Amino acid sequence: MTIQATLFSFVNRWECDENDHLNVQFYFSRFEEADRQFRLMTGLSETVVGARRVRHVRYHKEMRTGDLITVHSSIAFDGPHMLTVIHEMRDAATGTLSATALDGYEPSASAAKTLRQRFRDFQTPMIAEAGPRGISAGPANARATLAALQSKGAQIVYRGTVLPRDIGPDGKADDRFALSCCTDGVAHVWQRTPMTHAYLTENGFGRVAVEMKLTWITPLKTGDAMLVVSGFTGVNPKTFSMRHHLFETRTNRLAAVLDVVALTMDLTRRVAVEQPDEAYQSINKMLID
Template sequence: MTIQDTLFSFVNNWECDENYHLNVQFYFSRFDEADRQFRLMTGFSDSLVGPRRVRHVRYHRELTLGTLVTVRSSIAFDGPHVITVVHEMHDASRGVLAATAIDGYTPGADSAKALRSRFKDVQQPMSDEATPRGLSASPATGRATLDGVLAAGAGIVYRATVLPRHLGPDGRADDAFALSCFTDSAPHLWERTPMTHAWLSQHGCGRVAVEMKLTWLSPVKVGEPVVVATGLTGCQNRTFSFRHHMYESRTARPVAVCDVVGLVMDLSARKAVDLPAGAREAISRIKMD
């Protein structure tokens, strides 16, 4: 019983984005459901390990319309956190790995040995595919204020209100809500780079995330308004990184942080391409201090 089948799903038309593949918010919602099933099957709970500190997702292959989706879940005691739950999402139609998520927990050091014994039947070694690559494994801190990130070079790119449909079973806004805000925010951030909507359309390219790290800092509930401020954080030849900061609008209380590694994809070849000439220098000039 070392690994559990925790999700059986399917990619629907209404879940696909402008690139004709599954939008990232629905990867997160599927990982959420897989996690709930894993907890039901194993007895894993916050009362044993504390709240989840971070969820780190890597996207390995596209999931397109009509694809059969499965998730398998386990615990890696050799992962980057004291307790690391690993969810592996597969394209069951082709039998390939599509995405991975690791959930990080930090229970007290005195309970680690007992937890290893309790969950030994669902233990698997940490896989290379799930190991963080372009982002550190550590959760983000909540020290950055809204005024501070704006002064550092971020810009406000989204506003929303938490509605009943955004809530998880615990009565709080869930991962899918946060990711829906961030995915709608991201194109406004891309417009600050050379990879504008016009440039992407001209070159037959699309925006793609290859790695994301979500850290919840405080909950938001029905009726609470939120604002998202996003800034660029770095650039390589084919990828660049940025950070979304979500705050409760009325009090500027930090709610969540999502770090992202993005790239440009050729929509015909379905492959990553180099960023346009001058992109690295342009992003370096406007990235957050």
């Protein structure tokens, strides 16, 4: 059983956001590159295991400007999917686990024994830190429609166009593009609550994601116009969850869904803070689930 070194990288200042840490789109881009390298090393492909159903990311510790990044990858047959690829991102200077990604595949049950044998040199046990916590492991609902979401109170928070720079080696818009659309739009979701831009600025707070799950439904390609429609799906004293839906706008075709668990962070102490009561009550009234 071996774990493979699949990425060596570095946090650039231009990749950090208003909270002075690595923006989530660049965590996803690092995992995407690590996955490409892992596939090359192992022979893992859609022909063998089918298409990836989800990428489920948990953020454990902030990565900040100048931090060294490594990713190590392996296959777990005891994970939440029939076949789970685990990517472990660490601070190379300290060894601290910074983030984890679970890539979920569902090959046929009859192929399990063959796959275990085929990938025996790349297997490791599932690590507890990577397990889903605030978001279920399975793919998001692929039947959501724009009209139905808006009737429940979800709102459009982003519009854009897929450009050549957004396309991966497979000719489709990549994970980083999907995340960038959602992170540009998410401030407009927060603005619907008492935790507005003015409130956050006045208190020295920031918007932080702690867990995400990306489900691609259909591909986006160069020239496609798209939008993001978002709404809240749950609320707790310190965290709340939301769901972003990416639609191709010419036909209103659902392309991807991003589930998110978020919190408010004190930017001086770098710790989570409880939401004000009015925010809890406000979000609870806007749930789309």
